[in-house]
Amino acid sequence: MHRLFTSITKSFARIQPSTIDLFRSIVLIACTFMLVSGIFTVLDMPAAEISNDATKNRYLSMLVIKVSAAVENEQGVSPQVEYRLFVMMFITLLIMFALAFWYRTHSRIHRSQxxxxxLLALQIAIAILVQPWTDPGLQYLIAAELAxxxxxxxxxLWMxxxxxxxxxxxxxxxxxLQIGAAQCNVAGVHAPPFAAMTALQWLKEMVFQGMVFCIGYFVHAEILSRATLAGTHAEIQATEAILTDTVRLSEQNRISQSLHDVIGDNLAALNIQLNLANQESEAHVKPSVRTAQTLAQSLLSEIQQVVGIEREHDIVDLRQTLHNLCARIPALTINLSLSDQFAKTxxxxxxxxxxxxxxxxxNVIRHSGADTIHIRGTGDGGMLYLSVTDNGTLSSEKTTINHGNxxxxxxxxxxxxxxxxxxSIVRGGGFRLTICLPKNGRKSC
Structure with a gap:
């Protein structure tokens, strides 16, 4: 029943989306909404507005005019051509942003630093180009991505x-802009000074991006804390199980040793005395003495057999213990494969x-950023081999490993x-530990 419950719990945890996958889905949905909203904004914009925006340092409009002029090989390009090119470039840039985000946040794809x-610089450049037509702005998605x-x-630093x-x-x-000119139909209402508008714009970006960054950072920290707590809880439960086995085996050894030292020695002495009695008066030995000798020899043999069996059972099912440990860590996908030799250690x-x-x-939960671990255990004669490999984000070009405590x-x-x-660092950026240990702890690997 316990194994069935563990299997169901692990299967349920597997179908739940990981934190980073959920975050990626939310950002991609936000990109889709911004794309649709931006398309409606662009479609409502007159074609002649592109040239007007270019004179106001709207960088996407400036880029459209330069590209259209290069394509037509002339300076005078019709507003309709510029407008169609503008729409195409706007949609293309939003799709490029989404693809760059998806590729950069994919944990199973190895990327160099x-x-x-x-990719991050490309995302920021796209956010700057399309900022006037995306509301509230791609820069806020980038701020959350950074966190x-x-x-x-x-x-x-990137933010x-x-x-x-x-x-x-x-x-x-x-x-x-014409700072100081009337900005509405109310007489006497003018725009604030240029320095004030610049300061307000800078303050707005700093405050709102900082808020998004902090929210993303604290949510991510909370998720990491929960993953660490789940791992610690699983470690405690597995440690309790292996300690229970150790205490049980220790008590069995103590009882076996007591049987051997106390009862076994006394029975051996009794057998010696009965043998002497038989030899001293062979012709006058009573049947009861012979029966007592036979029973004493039989009892000594049975005690020696029981002690031997108990010592043979002085083993721990490591395979089941590691299975219980891995099943209680839902934050990771752990593929565990151990040979039969790990069931008797x-x-x-x-x-x-x-x-x-x-x-x-x-270490994987706290430092590597991996989401998949492969644990393989094999046996060869009197040796046991165990490898632990993750799909973390270490650089495969790195040649040295910092060995901590x-x-x-x-x-x-x-x-x-x-x-x-x-x-060692495996190809693709993962990290691998290889353990070699003799079953009796005496041979050299």
Whole structure:
């Protein structure tokens, strides 16, 4: 019943969308709404307005005029041609933004660092080009993306750069307006001073983008905390299970040793005395003495057999223990495959493997950004091999690995049992740990 419940819980967790997938879906839906809204705005705009916008430093309009002039190979292009090109470029840029966002936030696609930065710069450039026709603006989606994807300090630097570029473009636009002229039909109402409008625009971008960034950051931090808590809870439950097995085996060993040391020794002494009695008066031995000797020998043999069986049962089902550990971590997709040799391991070996897998899962949840882990265990003679591979975002060009306290502790634990630990970066940016440990803790890997 417990296994059935665990299987159902794990299956239900698998069909739930991950946090990053849910975030990607929300952003893509927002891009779709902005695209539709922008298309209606553009369709309501007169064709001649494109040239007028170009004179006011609207960069997409300026780009349309230059491209249309290059295509027609002349300066005088009809407004209808410019208008059609403007609509096509607007739709294309929004689609490019959505594709760049989708590709950049896809956790299972390996990307180099420069490609990540190039895609982010492309998104910011598109947000600047289409800003007047997208409401509230793609820059707010980028601010949330930065909080979800990048480390805090790096994301903050990118957001400040985005605000600076947007305000610089708005500054160029505001400088072309007739500041001071009447802005409505009410006599005497004029626009505020240029410096005030620029400051208000800068303040608006800083406040609203900062709010979106903070919301995204705190939501992401809360999600990471929940994932860490779920992993810790699973570790505690699995640790409790393996400690229960260890205590049970320890008590069995104590009872077996007591049987062997106390009862076994006394029965052996009794057999010796009965043998002496038989030898001293062979002709006058009573049948009861012979019966007592037979019963004593039989009882000693049975006790020795029981002690031997208990010692043979001094094993831990590591395969089931690791299965229980992985089943209770819904934040990760864990593919676990262990050979039959992992179902019968000594307590010391099982404890060493368990602690290493526990530390590896904890590192993945907290540091790697991976969402899929493959755990493979095989046996070869008296050796056990276990590999833990994730699909994190480490650079495959990186040649050195920083061994922190976690990896050093794992290596020390394994070396005490004549085992080894190897770490490497796999192709695609993932990280792999390979553990080699003898079943009896004596042979060398």
């Amino acid at each position: 420069w490609l990540n930065q190039a 979800f994807i990048l480390p805090y300090k790096t994301a903050l 400040c750069g985005q605000i600076f570029l947007l305000d610089a473009c708005n500054f160029a636009h505001l400088s072309t 000594s307590p010391a070996v099982a404890h060493a493997f368990f602690r290493c897998v526990q530390e590896a899962l904890s 976690g990896l050093q502790g794992m290596r020390t634990r394994l070396e005490n049992l004549s085992g080894t630990l190897d770490s």
